[in-house]
Amino acid sequence: VRRKILSILDSIDFSQDIPEPLQLDFFDRVQIEQVIANCEHKNARGQVVCNVKYLHRVLVAEVNALQGMAAIGQRPLLMEEINTILQYVVERNKLLQCLHAKRHALESWRQLVEIILTACPQDLIQAEDRQLIIRDLLQDVHDKILDDDAAQELMPVVAGAVFTLTAHLSQSVKTEQKQPLALPMVGQSQYVSMLDGSFTSSPGSESISMGFASIGDSSLHIILKKLLDFILKTGGGFQRVRTHLYGSLLYYLQIAQRPDEPDTLEAAKKTMWERLTAPEDVFSKLQRENMAIIESYGAALMEVVCRDACDGHEIGRMLALALLDRIVSVDKQQQWLLYLSNSGYLKVLVDSLADDDLTLQSLLTPQPPLLKALYTYESKMAFLTRVAKSQQGALELLRSGVIVRLAQCQVYDMRPETDHQGMYGMRDPPVFIPAPVERYRQILLPALQLCQVILTSSMAQHLQAAGQVLQFLISHSDTIQAILRCQDVSVGSLQELASLTGIISKAALPGVLSELDVDVNEGTQMELQGHIGRFQRQCLGLLSRFGGSDRLRQFKLQGDNAEGDRMNKRDEIELAMQQV
Incomplete structure (x- = not known):
């Protein structure tokens, strides 16, 4: 029926x-x-x-x-x-x-x-029925719009419907995964119908709590293929339609994400060897199969997504970058990274950082224009940081000159005066638009995080990476020293300190001056060595600041002012101080 x-x-x-x-x-x-x-x-x-x-x-x-x-x-x-x-x-x-x-x-x-x-509440539409309804709706609406005779003018509305349905499907599966562990009884087949549709386990088995999807992975694969076909059907135009489809694909890929593992004593008992030799769970299996389907579409899909990530309106670029971030994170064969490098799209993204410089500078005024450029920049930096988390990705970014581009950006030298009334993180911003100093940190912290990840991942080319990062620090030395001297104890200032001290400890290495891309004569070498020594001395000076009675006094003041959810900021400050 x-x-x-x-x-x-x-x-x-x-x-x-x-x-x-x-x-x-x-x-x-x-x-x-x-x-x-x-x-x-x-x-x-x-x-x-x-x-x-x-x-x-x-x-x-x-x-x-x-x-x-x-x-x-x-x-x-x-x-x-x-x-x-x-x-x-x-x-x-x-x-x-x-x-x-x-x-x-x-x-x-x-x-x-x-x-x-x-x-409709859960007692009217059970989780299993809800997922089956969404599956049928997604398959039918895709079949209709993918028909050769379907009118292209209907694509935007259909893409919105696909986004709505995929969001509800992802939410339904996640809700099912978070249900309390229950032993399977007669008539409770939903507790043993796993993502592959055929998994069964005995009562009390540990794998019961691994997550559930009543519709089965074969139906999920069909939905993924139709979604990818829809993306390709849009061709070179219809970027706003693809914006909905990228959001849908991100929701779909969330289904295969493993829920956060609880920090319990049972979990802590597992050794690294046990984790590495554990059998493949349903989440890893679905993730691997999803990636195989995505890779089967080859360069045609890669071209569309990469082009949207580099060009187009802001929301489309942000979602395309988020999709690339997610795909690169699960692409074990690094096919997408290889395509990004060989086709020049990675170089285009890196070079665009210099183009963003003037726009980002305009965002640091007291009354900034729209913040869309800031959010696009954050998406871009998040994706580049994801790429840098692999050794090959960090090497490709070094070849593309990403650190050199960051060193050329003048926005990092435009650090606003600190809002002393907002010290200790105790005052909420009165309006939706963050204060200039907070906007500056939204620009600086992603760059520092990218440098830190590149230093961590570039094992074979560590000295080369350290040399480029030091050039970045020296190019913005006034800002770096101002941050290291800053006396604020707000969450943002401590996060800046934590990132900088981590970078300096990894970059200021013996022999690193020989890797700098400058003509080093005796005078220049002494100047560069002076910069490095100054950074190191200021970092050492932080030990007395955060390791003695000053730290206790700051926490006493923090504790006196903290109420309710403000305790989260105290935890963030504690973590940042430990990192420093």
Whole structure:
């Protein structure tokens, strides 16, 4: 029996007949299309249509303006061609009205589905039924839009519906995974229907708590393939449509993420060898199979995602970068990293940091413009940091000159004055837009984290990496020294100190001066050595500041002011001090 919600979807015809293009003998087709566009308006129903009467007056006036005997002789032919144009416009209006009605019906259907999935409690729609409903809806809506005859104008609404459904599917599976451990009893098949649809275990087995998905991994694979097909169908255009699809794909990939392991004594008993030799669990299996499906789409999919990550509107770029981040994190064969490097997209992302410099500087004014550029920058740096977490990725970033680009950016030298009223992290910002110093830290901390990860990962080229990072520190030495001298005990200032001390301890190594990309004569070497020695002395000076009575006094003040959820900031300060 077909679900009623699917029967409603069946009533919407995704195909659409398109009028034949105009074939004109007298009028110029490009100019006629422009005149038709100028005559368009919104009617009472909000539909964009062409005013046929107004268009007729415009065309007749054009014919009447013609002079000469030739024009008079051709007037009947011109009037006949005007009738052809008007008939075409009438058909075009019908097309626009029909597409508007279909988009409106699809949007209404999407809202109905969202209300059903959001408002219906668990006792009305059980978790297993909920997942099966979402599976059927996703498969059907994909089949309809992927049909060769489906109208491209319906893609945006369908992509929104796919995003809604995938978000609910991911949430449903995660909720099922978080359910309390229950021993399987007769009639409780949902407790042993694992991601692969065939896993069974005995009562009390440890693997019962590993996570559940009632629809089975084969259905999940079908959903993934259809989602990837949808992305490829959009081609070079429709980036806003792909924005919804990238969000959907991110939600889907979350399903295979293992829940955070509880920090218990039982978990602590496992040795590293036991963890390495443990059998593959359902999450790793699904993750591996997902990656195999993604890689089967080859360079076509890579090209689309990488292009969107480098170009386009901000939200599309952020989601494409987040998707690349997620894929690179699970790509054991590093096929995507290889493509990013060989095709030049990684180099484009690195070089774009220099282009972001002026825009980021404008964000440090008291009344900044929109913060979209900041969020795009954070997404870009998060992805580059993900790439740097592998040895090969760190090497590719060094080859691309990412540290050199960071050294050239002047925004890191524009550190605002510290807000002393907000010391100790005890005052919440009064408005949504963070203070200039907080915005500056949102720019600086990702760069410091990237440097630290590159230093950690670049084992074979560690001296080369250390040399480039030292150049970055020396290029912004005034800012670095100001941070090391800063007396604030806020979370942000301590995070800056923790990152810097970690970087300096890894970068200021014997022999590192020979790796600097500068002409080192005796005077230059003494100057560089002076910078390094100054950094090291300031780091050593932090020991007396955070290791003695000052630290106790700061925590006493912090404890006196902390209330309720403010204890989280105290924990963050404790962690940052330990890292320093």
